[in-house]
Amino acid sequence: MGEPVRTLSYGSWPSPVDAALAAAHDGRPDEVGFVGDEVWWTAPRPAEGGRRTLVRRHADGTEEAVLPAPWNVRSRVIEYGGRSWAAVTTDAGPLVVFVNFADQRLYSFAPGGDAPRPLTPLSAVGGGLRWIEPDPRPEHGEVWCVLEEFTGEGPTDLRRVLAAVPLDGSAADDRDAVRELTAERHRFVTGPRVSPDGSRAAWLAWDHPRMPWDGTELIVADIGPEGTFRDARAVAGGPEESIAQADWAPDGSLLYASDRTGWWNLYRDGRPLHAREEEFGGPLWKLGQRWFAPLDSGLIAVLHGRGAAVLGVLDPETGEVVDAAGPWTEFAPALAAHGERIAGVGAGAHSGFEVVELDARTGRARVIGAPYEDATDPAYYPPSRIRTFTGPGGRDIHAHLHPPHHPGCRAPDGELPPYVVWAHGGPTSRSPLVLDLEIAYFTSRGIGVAEVNYGGSSGYGREYRNRLRGQWGVVDVEDCAAVALALAEEGTADPRRLAVRGGSAGGWTTAASLATTDVYACGAISYPVLDLAGWGAGETHDFESQYLESLIGPRAEVPDRYTERSPAEHAESVTAPFLLLQGLDDVICPPAQCERFLARMAGRGVPHAYLTFEGEGHGFRRAETMVRALEAELSLYAQVFGFTPPGVAALELTR
Template sequence: MAVVSTVLPFGSWPTPITSELVVTAAVRVSGARTDGDAVYWAEARPSEGGRTQIVRRDPDGTTTDLLAEGFDARTGVHEYGGAAWWVRAGVVWFANWTDQRLYRLAPGGAPEPLTPVPATPRADRYADGHLHEDSLLLIRERHDGPSAAEVRNEIVRIAADRPTDEPEVLVSGPDFATSPRLSRDGVRLVWMQWDHPSMPWDDVVLMGRNLETGDEAFIAGGPGESVAEPQWQPDGSLWFLSDRTGWWNLYRWVPGEDITPVVVLDAEIGVPGWQLGSSRYAVLPGGRVVFARWSKGYDGLAVREPDGEFTELDLPFSAIGSVAPYGVGSVVIVAGTPTEEPGVHVVSVDGDVETLAAPRDLGIDDGYLSVPEAVSFPSVTPAGEPRTAHALYYPPANPDHEGPADTLPPLLVVIHGGPTAAAVPVLSVSVQYWTSRGFGVVDVNYGGSTGFGRAYRDLLKGAWGIVDVADCLAAARWLAQRGVVDGTRLAIRGGSAGGYTTLAALARADTPFSAGADHFGVADLEALAADTHKFESRYLDGLIGPYPAARETYVERSPIHHVEDFHTPLIVLQGAEDAIVPPNQSEAIVEALRARKVPVAYLLFPGEQHGFRRAENIRRALDAELSFYAQVYGFDAPEGIDPVDVENL
């Protein structure tokens, strides 16, 4: 018997994908690692206040939460964190979010602090550890004062099994130093370093030091080259990623010899180093290499045999978060698909898959899930020359409802953060929240995004607020011209850097957008240059120009200085404790729009930082944004959603 769909206005379709489903029992899985036959991973849990738990899975399938209440394995290094815990022989070392000290957790015991109490709370932060015999090498980020100039990033060494009065400093001087890795004989230390105004995807140097002689040597990287993920192998060789060919590929170096390529493809093995501890390849016993690679907007897994032959594994995964060796012929990965959230899986070199931590069962029919299509569309350079941009388009999907025959769906143009990042084709329940209600969603990989090679990534150099905006406008207009979406109901939304692009796209007289949502975005580039954390304190040099020498460009591209062209209704959502994009950015644009009587809604979330982690706040932000669109576009929001107050509407 055929199922008859009910006709309702696009955007108002009832759906089981509610904000409660988005956060109920939701976890963000990351950082799978192995310790003998046991597998460990981290889970960020909104239902526990956003804390990160470490989970162990034993060979018999038993899983155990390792951290007692009050502990949170998360580091504040670079503000974005990553690489906050390590494991060996059942012992776990982790950085605790509350005090940022390093702790050791032995089996059956309680966490014991290893690092001293800093002069001021949370002033010393630790991450990216490397265990070698009875010592632990790691990053220490020391905050000697409130400004970015008073932050020191060093590589230090401590005892792995007892408290340390003061860590031994091994590397100091560069603005940033990461990835300390000691050769298995304990003689050669390598690390990555870079200085302002570079970012870790720009000009990164791989350095080495003989700890017996003190001799230091440059290994790879430098101007126009970014290196990542150095790993010592049992044969004494060092493997690492480099984008020297225009793509993050894999290389091998033996002290005293030349660097040789291992995997060279027109695909990205590496990912941008926003967070520490990326793991995109694993060298297995016998010389096989299993690696993840981005190509044409999708991720995948491949195997390189010792003789150089490549095999693409036929897997359902479209986004891979980490790769770790497991036994002789397998790896453990964190990976998801367009219809499943990331889980933890064991994958053999033959392509067999065993799931260790399954994605949550949403309990809904697949008909509610929109599968993205990778699309390319025409855009232009800042000089007006034609070029190609990329995106993922999600059509509306709901088996029970359809829109009126004479109408088209509204479109949400989604802008990823970064801006040096990418739209990821993995199931996001928060995207399906919109598509199952009748919205089309286009997630734009604008020029400057990663996954398309260095040349595409560098399109945003000196052109932030131009190239990204052009591509978002082009994506919306292209879909409307093709008759896919309603060209009169184009909305744009983004968080952080995506929030800036949202505001920049709206603060222009010719904007095609009729609504916008700014999640903790940048309104005033000058204010951001003067008030942000060390890691990004010179990021804008490359995206816009050195400040204050390029002050006119900062003013010209700041949405706050173009409010006279701003007539589009806007909702703004902001964390009260955001140290990356402080609340004054959101409040400036809100006050300016209020003064001009432009429709605006503003929600400030106490206790939230950069990106919302608490379940109740994630729910409120989603539902408030839906209420906002319902009021702007004139459809009914579902019952049970508290309406948001839109001033001046």
């Protein structure tokens, strides 16, 4: 017989899911690609300073990390980065080109050979020279990619063009040896995709104040014999049409994902391949994200769905989509294809992300890399489910509910559990319904979690995404509050023990919620936006420097709104205890925002803690940081909600 079930108050349940375990399993494989017949990808190493390494899967199924520490495969272009490596096969084996995070230079190397050698120079100007989406073109002796070049010391003093870097290393100390493929026509560009016959290139471009999910242009140019781009022209897109990805089919036709109908659907040479009210694309937060991949047969591997993105194969002649069978309910936009083989990164509600291969000929899908293995007894995972709530005006609010769950504990009769509302970042993003040990860290202790995909989230069509236009700090706050109050009203959550937490844009929503509502007893705020006036006027990076023009409204027309919405301007309204977490190397949401907010809170007697982390930027990557942050957050809830979590040191709160 099993152990008897113990009766303990919510929050005080002992759990094997500790902070170290959650931190060790943070992050996921990404940037999947084929190198010949092999599948390669990048993988996180939280215990190695948070770096990302490059992993190779050999023909016999073994995995090898081909870049030891301190190499860190990660680009800082637009600060969020994206596709940072590529490889081609040669007679001597693979030739790999990658971006190293520390100096942002392009390097090349042959696995098993000499150490990586630099292909690009350093620059002492501003943030230097940065590169992304490398595409080795041995026929031209070059790597084609995106160059982000700082022209001054300010965060917006830069230019972006398509460029060609010599593979022979002649540009390692000579900026003039880098050949620019395009003029500086647009503020933002993605890497060129070259047609199968090498005669044309296609890429995406957009300009301030638009974000890529607002409107992009699809540009096509002819490629001359010497590798020059000629007659660049826009063939699709516009200010109110977002093209998320473009690529060439084997027959030379141009495929792209456009939301011209209100949903990202696929088109071939301007003609729709299907008409569905679901997404076949997403917000381009990182350059090189891939939601579809053409196959040699003419079929197309696709990610699609409402909310969750699942892997399927689209027949462009019939519009039929056949989904891969398996436990994966969510795929990351990291598809790659080789022949009829498809590789991607999938996860499920009870399993983490792993590298999956689908054979389009047989329909068989299997895990081929980074296999998910339960780090603890899955009986401690929450029974998560999708919910749709009703918000102000009767609008739908999509959410994921993760109730408290422990196989050996129950709460006393009549006690309702505390719940934490999680507001995701972006805000044009979405919380996926996948196993997250950070969530299980709380639910296995008796604290419920509600992830809210508030109005403005992606995955539900352009109309849902546009709800946040001019309404950031209103719709997101209202939707999170509506979910929290609904859980309390239906008897799922204790109305006196509700909390809110989030990072980046989610940190903004958390702070704004504490400043403008009385729903929550406390909040955990990570690397947030707090002061719109400062953040939108030179305190953040170029990519999002005019994001507020759509989220808040044109500054020239509604200047007062920037003050009215900022939590930093309403510090006197924050009366609930809070935890503030900040990376000191964050250039997206810099520490100055937190410092001004705290200065205005000084002397007001509100219990709070401010934890800063050296060497961390926007989002925490180091295991020791994540452990400290998680345990501090749990201690905040324990002190406010009135329970004692076993094995966790008390967070010191100041007033």
